[in-house]
Amino acid sequence: MHKPIPSGGEVDLKRRQAVKALGLSALGGGLGFGASRAALPGPDVLVLGAGLAGLAAARQLAAAGALPLVLEARERPGGRTFTRFDLPDRAEFGAVEIGDSYARIHALAGVCGLEIAPMKGSRPTGLTLHVNGQTLAADDWPESPANPLAGTERQVLPNRLEAHYLASDIPLPRAADWDLPTMRSDDRSITAELRARGASEESLRLVNVAGNHNHSDAMSVLRWWRSALLFSQETGVGRLVAGTGALARCMAAELGSAVRYGSVVTAISSENGFAKVRLTNGAEFRAPRCICTLPLPALRKVRLKLPLDATLRRVISEAAYTQVTVALFDADPFWEEDGLATAMWTDSPLERLFPRTHAETGECIGFKAFVNGAGAAALDDLDEATFKDLALATFAKIRPSSAGRVRYLARHSWGADPFAGGAYAAWPPGQVAQWRAAVRRPAGPIHFAGEHTAAAPGLEGAIRSGEDAAEALLQAAAS
Numbered sequence: 001m002h003k004p005i006p007s008g009g010e011v012d013l014k015r016r017q018a019v020k021a022l023g024l025s026a027l028g029g030g031l032g033f034g035a036s037r038a039a040l041p042g043p044d045v046l047v048l049g050a051g052l053a054g055l056a057a058a059r060q061l062a063a064a065g066a067l068p069l070v071l072e073a074r075e076r077p078g079g080r081t082f083t084r085f086d087l088p089d090r091a092e093f094g095a096v097e098i099g100d101s102y103a104r105i106h107a108l109a110g111v112c113g114l115e116i117a118p119m120k121g122s123r124p125t126g127l128t129l130h131v132n133g134q135t136l137a138a139d140d141w142p143e144s145p146a147n148p149l150a151g152t153e154r155q156v157l158p159n160r161l162e163a164h165y166l167a168s169d170i171p172l173p174r175a176a177d178w179d180l181p182t183m184r185s186d187d188r189s190i191t192a193e194l195r196a197r198g199a200s201e202e203s204l205r206l207v208n209v210a211g212n213h214n215h216s217d218a219m220s221v222l223r224w225w226r227s228a229l230l231f232s233q234e235t236g237v238g239r240l241v242a243g244t245g246a247l248a249r250c251m252a253a254e255l256g257s258a259v260r261y262g263s264v265v266t267a268i269s270s271e272n273g274f275a276k277v278r279l280t281n282g283a284e285f286r287a288p289r290c291i292c293t294l295p296l297p298a299l300r301k302v303r304l305k306l307p308l309d310a311t312l313r314r315v316i317s318e319a320a321y322t323q324v325t326v327a328l329f330d331a332d333p334f335w336e337e338d339g340l341a342t343a344m345w346t347d348s349p350l351e352r353l354f355p356r357t358h359a360e361t362g363e364c365i366g367f368k369a370f371v372n373g374a375g376a377a378a379l380d381d382l383d384e385a386t387f388k389d390l391a392l393a394t395f396a397k398i399r400p401s402s403a404g405r406v407r408y409l410a411r412h413s414w415g416a417d418p419f420a421g422g423a424y425a426a427w428p429p430g431q432v433a434q435w436r437a438a439v440r441r442p443a444g445p446i447h448f449a450g451e452h453t454a455a456a457p458g459l460e461g462a463i464r465s466g467e468d469a470a471e472a473l474l475q476a477a478a479s
């Protein structure tokens with residue numbers, strides 16, 4: 001058993017204040033919590049989604065004395081955190097890395113009794129490349145005939161080309177400024193910025209093999225600079241030893257029956273100032289307020305009868321998310337035979353391969369393929385048998401010593417996942433300031449939270465966005 005998790009932020013509303021603030025008088029004829037609570041059929045706040053943002057919002061509300069109800073489509077908490085607890089490495093289909101700056105994640109993990117171990121030791125040293133049909137150690141890249149680049153670009157590893165051009169002369173004063181209107185003149189595509197800084201067409205091709213985007217044409221360079229500044233400020237990176245999903249489990253356990261799994265939201269409306277939410281099974285819920293943390297592609301499938309402004313409507317209907325497909329493989333130690341590093345960067349269908357290490361022994365037990373963008377979408381079109389054949393044939397080609405020594409386990413496509421639609425919001429060039437402002441504005445009784453609204457990165461951003469939305473909601477209702 002863990003101790004109750006302290007809530008973050010500055011919310012210090014007492015139970016009675018929260019009841020008043022949330023307009024329960026309108027719902028229950030002036031009734032409050034305590035003895036009268038039993039007379040009230042509904043929750044105070046509907047929270048849509050039990051990812052880290054939704055769980056954090058619900059906890060914050062509960063800490064302020066309100067009664068949240070979390071509606072979650074899946075049969076598990078955590079959303080884009082997704083640990084395979086049954087595997088000896090507790091493999092992650094979703095988020096892994098926790099920056100030292102992730103203060104809320106560290107605090108929550110501490111209270112849950114979950115250890116965050118530095119990733120330094122478990123990170124592979126060295127890199128093997130497979131480019132233009134040749135497999136080689138990264139050190140041999142500058143001189144290799146497989147290297148299609150010329151001049152100074154030849155010295156740069158393909159996975160470092162973006163950083164080579166973009167990591168210096170960053171015009172953002174601070175990472176947090178990336179979505180301010182003052183940055184509009186720098187809001188161009190990664191491709192445009194790379195070209196302006198002298199990148200060759202061949203380097204652009206390599207950038208698009210396994211970049212953290214669908215395509216460098218479609219992602220704002222402001223998003224790239226924001227991540228670069230955030231990473232440069234990190235003193236270290238860790239991972240939850242029990243699996244990232246263990247944190248979501250812990251937070252959800254605290255909320256108990258306030259989280260309802262298998263609840264697929266199909267419509268959200270506002271009626272007489274109340275939020276009304278309908279599920280696929282026809283069940284309906286009403287509450288004075290609602291916090292929606294659904295990723296934008298998932299929200300696109302929901303019927304919305306809300307006072308949304310034109311920009312927000314456009315963002316919901318058009319926003320693209322980075323397509324990511326992750327596949328897991330077991331392997332016998334073929335790398336001892338060829339002597340090459342386990343971690344790989346390739347222009348093959350498996351793109352990037354990361355070693356999976358046993359949680360107790362630290363031994364490499366297999367690989368995780370991490371495929372982005374068009375490559376992910378192409379794999380998603382394949383049925384299991386075809387995917388397995390392609391993956392194993394690819395292994396044999398890029399590491400001949402692996403033939404017959406790799407076994408396919410499982411894959412997860414975030415792009416094809418109906419409750420995600422991708423790994424993270426891919427902000428298009430020219431829209432960042434407008435779109436980011438739009439996704440953060442409340443619409444009637446609905447407040448928005450989640451990775452796409454967050455100021456902080458990844459997991460930390462999700463938690464803080466949920467807590468901030470809860471706080472904003474309480475304060476707005478009180479004023």
Ligand SMILES: Cc1cc2nc3c(=O)[nH]c(=O)nc-3n(C[C@H](O)[C@H](O)[C@H](O)COP(=O)(O)OP(=O)(O)OC[C@H]3O[C@@H](n4cnc5c(N)ncnc54)[C@H](O)[C@@H]3O)c2cc1C
Nearest residue numbers: 049051052053073079080095096097265450451458459462
């Ligand atoms: C492959 C991958 C790797 C990542 N790596 C890292 C990393 O190393 N470090 C890091 O900090 N971050 C990483 N991230 C990002 C991080 O996982 C996310 O930013 C964070 O988990 C998002 O949390 P969220 O609550 O905003 O969204 P989600 O976790 O997506 O939660 C939204 C919830 O809404 C639910 N939902 C959707 N539609 C409906 C519906 N119709 N009805 C009811 N419920 C619905 C979903 O099931 C989900 O549980 C990674 C993400 C991915 C996918």
